[in-house]
Amino acid sequence: MDLIDITIIWMGIIGLGVFMYILLDGFDLGVGILYPFTPSEQVRDDLMNTVAPVWDGNETWLILGGAGLLAAFPAVYAIYLPALYLGVFLMLAGLIFRGVAFEFRFKSSRTRWFWNAAFAGGSIVAAAAQGFVVGTYIQGFEVEGFTYVGGPFDWFTPFTVFTAVSLVIGYALLGAAWGVLKTEGATQQWLYRVTPWLIVLLAICLLGISIWTPLTSERILERWQEAWTVLWPLPLLGLLALTACWYGIRRRLEMLPFVAGLGLFVTVYLGLIASQWPYMVPPEITFRDAASAPEAQLFLLLGILFLLPIIVGYTVWTYWIFRGKVGAGGGYH
Amino acid sequence: MEALDPLLLSRMQFAFVVSFHALFPVFTIGLAAYIAVLEALWYRTDSPVYRRLSEFWIKIFAVVFGMGVVSGVVMSFQFGTNWSEFSFATANFLGPILSYEVLTAFFLEAVFLGILLFGRDRVPRGTHLFAACMVAIGTFISSFWILSANSWMQTPQGFEFRDGIVHVTSWAEAIFNPSLWPRFGHVALASLLTGGFVVAGVSAYFLLRNRAVEMNRKALSMTLWLLLLVAPAQIFMGDIHGLNSFEHQPTKVAAMEGAWETREGAPLYLFAIPDSTAETNHLAVGIPNLASLILTHQWDGEVPGLKEVSAEERPPVGIVFWSFRIMVGIGVLMLLVALWGAWLRMRGRLFESRAFLNTLQLMIPLPFVAVLTGWFVTEIGRQPWLIYGQMTLAEGVTPSLTGWMALATLIGYVLVYAVIFTAGLYYVTRIVRTGPEGVGSVEEPAHAKRPFSAADVPFDDDPDFSTSSR
Numbered sequence: 001m002d003l004i005d006i007t008i009i010w011m012g013i014i015g016l017g018v019f020m021y022i023l024l025d026g027f028d029l030g031v032g033i034l035y036p037f038t039p040s041e042q043v044r045d046d047l048m049n050t051v052a053p054v055w056d057g058n059e060t061w062l063i064l065g066g067a068g069l070l071a072a073f074p075a076v077y078a079i080y081l082p083a084l085y086l087g088v089f090l091m092l093a094g095l096i097f098r099g100v101a102f103e104f105r106f107k108s109s110r111t112r113w114f115w116n117a118a119f120a121g122g123s124i125v126a127a128a129a130q131g132f133v134v135g136t137y138i139q140g141f142e143v144e145g146f147t148y149v150g151g152p153f154d155w156f157t158p159f160t161v162f163t164a165v166s167l168v169i170g171y172a173l174l175g176a177a178w179g180v181l182k183t184e185g186a187t188q189q190w191l192y193r194v195t196p197w198l199i200v201l202l203a204i205c206l207l208g209i210s211i212w213t214p215l216t217s218e219r220i221l222e223r224w225q226e227a228w229t230v231l232w233p234l235p236l237l238g239l240l241a242l243t244a245c246w247y248g249i250r251r252r253l254e255m256l257p258f259v260a261g262l263g264l265f266v267t268v269y270l271g272l273i274a275s276q277w278p279y280m281v282p283p284e285i286t287f288r289d290a291a292s293a294p295e296a297q298l299f300l301l302l303g304i305l306f307l308l309p310i311i312v313g314y315t316v317w318t319y320w321i322f323r324g325k326v327g328a329g330g331g332y333h
Numbered sequence: 334m335e336a337l338d339p340l341l342l343s344r345m346q347f348a349f350v351v352s353f354h355a356l357f358p359v360f361t362i363g364l365a366a367y368i369a370v371l372e373a374l375w376y377r378t379d380s381p382v383y384r385r386l387s388e389f390w391i392k393i394f395a396v397v398f399g400m401g402v403v404s405g406v407v408m409s410f411q412f413g414t415n416w417s418e419f420s421f422a423t424a425n426f427l428g429p430i431l432s433y434e435v436l437t438a439f440f441l442e443a444v445f446l447g448i449l450l451f452g453r454d455r456v457p458r459g460t461h462l463f464a465a466c467m468v469a470i471g472t473f474i475s476s477f478w479i480l481s482a483n484s485w486m487q488t489p490q491g492f493e494f495r496d497g498i499v500h501v502t503s504w505a506e507a508i509f510n511p512s513l514w515p516r517f518g519h520v521a522l523a524s525l526l527t528g529g530f531v532v533a534g535v536s537a538y539f540l541l542r543n544r545a546v547e548m549n550r551k552a553l554s555m556t557l558w559l560l561l562l563v564a565p566a567q568i569f570m571g572d573i574h575g576l577n578s579f580e581h582q583p584t585k586v587a588a589m590e591g592a593w594e595t596r597e598g599a600p601l602y603l604f605a606i607p608d609s610t611a612e613t614n615h616l617a618v619g620i621p622n623l624a625s626l627i628l629t630h631q632w633d634g635e636v637p638g639l640k641e642v643s644a645e646e647r648p649p650v651g652i653v654f655w656s657f658r659i660m661v662g663i664g665v666l667m668l669l670v671a672l673w674g675a676w677l678r679m680r681g682r683l684f685e686s687r688a689f690l691n692t693l694q695l696m697i698p699l700p701f702v703a704v705l706t707g708w709f710v711t712e713i714g715r716q717p718w719l720i721y722g723q724m725t726l727a728e729g730v731t732p733s734l735t736g737w738m739a740l741a742t743l744i745g746y747v748l749v750y751a752v753i754f755t756a757g758l759y760y761v762t763r764i765v766r767t768g769p770e771g772v773g774s775v776e777e778p779a780h781a782k783r784p785f786s787a788a789d790v791p792f793d794d795d796p797d798f799s800t801s802s803r
Contacts, residue, residue, distance in 0.1 A: 056402070060439050066409040067435045071428025078421035081413030081730045088414055089742045092407050093749045099403050100753055104760070107792035146421055148733045293425045293500055300429035307436045309775060314444060 005274030006298055007291045010072040013304060019269055021061035022130075023174075023262060024222045024315075028055045030175020032098055032123020033168055035116060037194065044116065046106065047175075049326040050182040055102060057315055059095065071300045075146045075290035079281050082148045083141050083190075084133055084155050091129035098122030106211040111158060126169060131167030134272070138213055138220070140282040159216055166205035174265070177245065177257035184325050195249045195257065201243055206268070210235065213275070219283060220275045231274055238267040337736025338523060340727055343415040346743045348712070350407050352705055357401030357403060359704045362472040362521070363528020364394050364710045365420055368449075369462075369469040371556075374438060376462045387465075388453075389548075389769040390532070395787035396694040398559040400757045402438075407746070409435065419719050419729030423499045426492060426507055427482055434478035441471030450787035456475050469624035473521065479493050480517050481508050487711065488512040488581045489720050511581055516711075522567040523707065526667060527700035529563065534555045534697035535765055537690040545769045550684055553693075557683070562566065564671040568664055571625070576713075581635045584646065585714035588653040590624050591617070592638045599624040599636035603658075607650040611639065648716040664705040764790045 028051040038044050051058075069077040081088055097118040105115035132155050139159060143149035176195045180188055214221035224231065241264035248256030278286040292298065339344050368387055375383035412420045420427070448456055448464035456464075491506025492499050536553040539545055579586045587593075589603045591597070591614050600619035607614050625634040639647050670692060677683045684690075715721060721730040767790045 053502040059406070062437055063406055063409050064439065065434075067414075067428070067432040070424055071413065071432045073419050074424030074428060077413045078417040078425070081410060082733050085414055085731075085734065085738055086741070088410055089745055092410060093745060095406060096403050096749055096753060100756060103399065104756060104792050107760075107790070108791050147418065148551055148731075150733065152733070152735060152738050243767045292428060293498075295501060296429055297499075299504060300432050303429075303436055307440050308775075310444065311439060 006294055006301065007072075007288060009301065010291070010297055011287050013308070014065065014068055014072060015202055017061055017065045019266075021058070021065055022269065023056035023265060024054070024061060024173045026265065027051070027174040027178040027258075027261075028058055029098075029123045029127045030171035030173065031179065032119050032175070033118035033127060033172040034179070034194070037122070039190060040186075041112075043190055046183045046187040046326060047179055048102070048119070051180055052102060052106075053322045054318055056099065056143065057097070057318055060311070062095075068300075072292055072297055073287065073290040075282060075285055076294050077140055079143060079148045079285070080133070080136075080147065083150060084129075084136060085152060087129045087132045087155055091126050094122040094124070094126030094129065096122070125145060125169045127168045128164040131164030132156070132160050134167060135163030137274070137276065138163070138284065139216055143281065143284055146285070154188070155201050159212055161206070162208060162212065165200070166209060169198060169202050169205055170265070170268075173202050173245075174258075174261045177261040177314055180249070181254050181258045184324055192249060192252060196246065199246050199249070202264075206238065206242075217282075223275055227274070231271070233266050234271045234274070238271070238286075241267060337740055339734040340730050342687060342736060342739035343527040343730055343734065344494075344726065344742055345412055346415060349743065350404070350411060350746055350750075352410055352708065353754070354401065354404040354489070355704060355708060356701055357397050357404060357522070359524050359701070360471070360527050360531060361394060361398050361401055362469075362476060362524035363526070364390060364397070364531070364690065365465075365469040365472045366525060367528050367532060367556075368394060372462045372465040376458055376596045378663065382551050385545075385769060386552055391450060392764050392788040392790070396757060396761055398446070400753065403753065404750070405438075409503045414742075415731055416729050417731040418718070419724065422497060422724065422729070423720070426485065426501050427498050428507070430478055430482045430485075433783065434475055434482075437471060437475045437478060441468060441475070445471065449574075451791040476520060476524075477517060479730050480520060481510070481513055483711075484513040484516050485510050486720050487516075487578075487667060487715060489723055494723070506521060512574075512577050515570070515577040516564050518570045519567070519707075522563055522570050523700070523704050525559065525563045525568060527704060529556050529560045529666070530693075530696050530700045532695045533560065534695075537693035538765070539768065540684060541690050541694070543685065548769060554678075554683065560671040561675050564664070564668040568668060571661070571664065576628065578714075582655065582714070584639065584642055585648065585653070585711075586628065587639045587641070588648045588714055589657040589710060589781065590636065590652045591654045592624065592636055593640055595635065595638040595641060597625065597635045598622040599628075601627065602654075605654065607654050609644075609647070609650050612644075646717060648714050653710055653714045655705040656713070660706040660710060663699050663706075667696075667703075697765060699743045706721065760788070760790070760792060763792070765787055 027305040029048045033049050034047065035044060038047065060167045064078070099122075101119035101122065105112060105119065108115060119223045134159070138154040139154075140159065141148060142154065173195065176191050176198055180195065183191065214224055245257045245260035245264065247253075248260060276282050278288070280287040280290045352463050368390055370683055371383050371387040372392070374380070375387060412427070414433075445464040445467040449468050450462060452464065463775050485507055488511040489507075490510040491503040491508075492501050494500075532552055535555040536549040536556065537550040539790050540553065575586065575589075588607075590599065591602050592599055593614070598621065600621045601623035602614065602619040605614035605617040605619070622632055625636055626632060628634065628636055639650065673689060673692075677686050677689055693748065717725050717727070719726050
């Protein structure tokens with residue numbers, strides 16, 4: 001396989017898969033994160049209706065990502081999961097609770113309070129757990145060979161708590177911007193009122209992470225110093241996206257806040273990868289070291305190339321079918 | 334050796350989450366096949382009874398499938414969290430195989446499940462039938478991949494170790510390893526039996542209460558024909574699978590038979606209390622020579638005993654021995670019930686015998702017990718090996734895992750699943766109690782593919798509901 005670098009192709013697939021997941025499940029976790037602050041049952045209904053048709057398709061990417069990592073980059077799978085052992089459990093428990101809440105909340109009346117709590121709690125816990133993963137990825141892992149040798153709570157440091165909080169706020173912003181796009185009336189008005197707060201909070205968080213990250217990792221500091229000539233557009237674009245989001249909310253535009261929110265996530269994601277490239281398990285293991293055997297990567301690639309376009313196409317089609325506003329109280333039982 | 338052993342707790346955790354998960358697919362595979370048959374009959378005959386049956390069972394299918402997906406998410410992370418060394422070593426084979434399982438499942442869910450659940454009045458009837466068939470075929474393909482992975486761990490082939498890492502030398506040999514087809518056949522028939530007994534039991538429940546009599550008689554009659562074929566076929570298939578294990582994993586079979594000593598003319602024990610420390614059975618009651626006859630097809634054929642291998646290389650005998658007997662016992666019971674049904678049918682009393690209908694109601698949980706005990710036999714019988722003869726459990730467990738971490742997550746999963754399972758089971762029983770009478774009268778809103786939303790029964794609205802269904 002000298003002609004085609006299959007590991008690079010897989011890097012692209014996994015990178016895309018993770019990113020698809022963050023974008024798609026980001027806003028639908030975000031909707032759940034907003035739940036504790038919602039003023040009325042009507043707002044909660046509307047918010048859930050905006051993501052009800054698409055949420056489990058969004059989570060598909062997580063399972064696909066898990067299996068894909070094992071197949072293409074087993075070192076990542078076999079180090080991240082033990083390192084984040086308790087965090088992974090919390091994430092799964094959170095996702096299960098909110099998944100079931102989706103189904104039963106609309107069918108219940110007396111127990112609705114319970115499903116509301118399950119939906120909110122599950123969303124917040126799952127989002128925070130993913131934030132811990134991001135923080136740990138920046139921090140790095142203690143490994144010997146390809147085995148994790150750190151402690152059970154290495155993922156729980158002041159820095160990772162900060163990244164967890166940041167991601168929860170970031171998802172909430174995505175969820176709110178998505179809600180602005182998909183709702184009308186009182187629900188939309190409420191979202192217009194809360195979104196500016198989220199933008200301010202997130203701006204503070206991102207600034208904090210930008211200062212804190214080089215202090216945590218000598219290597220990232222060096223990378224930034226060396227490559228600032230290439231990397232400087234990223235923070236600028238991030239700032240632009242935040243500003244656009246703010247402007248969209250102020251001018252009561254519907255589309256711009258969400259698109260700007262997505263743009264912000266793109267820049268942060270690229271910034272993270274650029275900071276750690278080529279390491280997949282910092283500080284020691286590069287994506288080449290982490291890769292599985294070429295024959296395994298090729299064997300799965302055949303199926304992926306056939307099925308992935310169909311799954312992506314289906315995802316797009318679902319969103320197209322459910323375009324437009326959710327009707328107040330209708331369209332879902 | 335600390336008080337909390339991460340290895341033992343990890344085994345318990347995996348056993349718990351995989352057993353819990355297995356209950357759902359084993360039912361949905363069988364049910365999907367039944368729904369596809371109903372849809373085909375509806376397409377062919379235009380008889381509305383088939384359509385109404387299909388619509389009723391699709392509701393139940395939707396909820397159970399949804400729970401299968403939810404519990405399946407956990408499975409895709411279990412290997413990495415608790416068995417990281419094993420995952421890393423076997424990734425070149427298991428990674429692609431498990432990924433294909435996930436891809437198949439999602440491809441199916443994405444494209445065809447939505448059409449099956451919500452497309453009845455939106456797509457041509459032929460398309461709807463095609464979707465039903467694809468969902469049925471897809472569930473089988475999905476289970477094929479997962480059983481390929483499991484069979485490879487039992488009878489590994491087509492690979493070599495290089496620096497402690499599995500490298501596949503032949504995909505065909507590794508995927509189609511020696512125990513794949515017997516295992517696949519055994520599990521496929523188990524799914525049909527599970528689906529069949531649940532449908533028969535629920536139909537009996539309605540007939541005993543004189544509800545929707547015409548369609549439930551139809552369902553019962555169809556299902557009993559199926560069971561009459563599948564129950565004996567499964568016993569035959571189990572024998573094939575047992576012989577396959579006898580050839581490749583003699584120690585497992587020795588544990589199933591409670592055979593300590595290698596001997597000719599080994600007896601089949603009906604009852605015994607295996608004692609691993611004393612290496613003998615207490616209170617053994619057996620039929621002379623029968624085990625030899627079954628396994629070697631000779632009256633005095635030689636059956637190797639557990640003492641062929643050292644004590645460290647033996648599985649826990651008691652649980653394998655008894656799980657095997659429970660499974661076989663339920664299999665025989667299923668055959669008897671199917672024969673009883675055939676006898677009643679010949680005498681034209683199939684729908685009149687209340688004793689028979691009551692029995693069918695009580696049979697509903699038994700196929701699930703049989704499936705679980707069957708898995709116990711094959712998985713616990715593999716101990717102490719993760720990959721049979723190649724890698725032990727102790728070599729595969731996550732090194733950084735401590736006992737209390739494994740315990741905390743075990744308790745956590747038990748609690749989470751308890752809530753989910755209770756809610757799900759409660760909801761399925763509500764769908765059943767609400768019954769098939771109202772099927773087809775509900776105007777479906779335009780949904781995506783979310784399985785549960787195919788069920789429109791309220792979760793709790795009506796506090797005095799239970800009295801109205803009596």
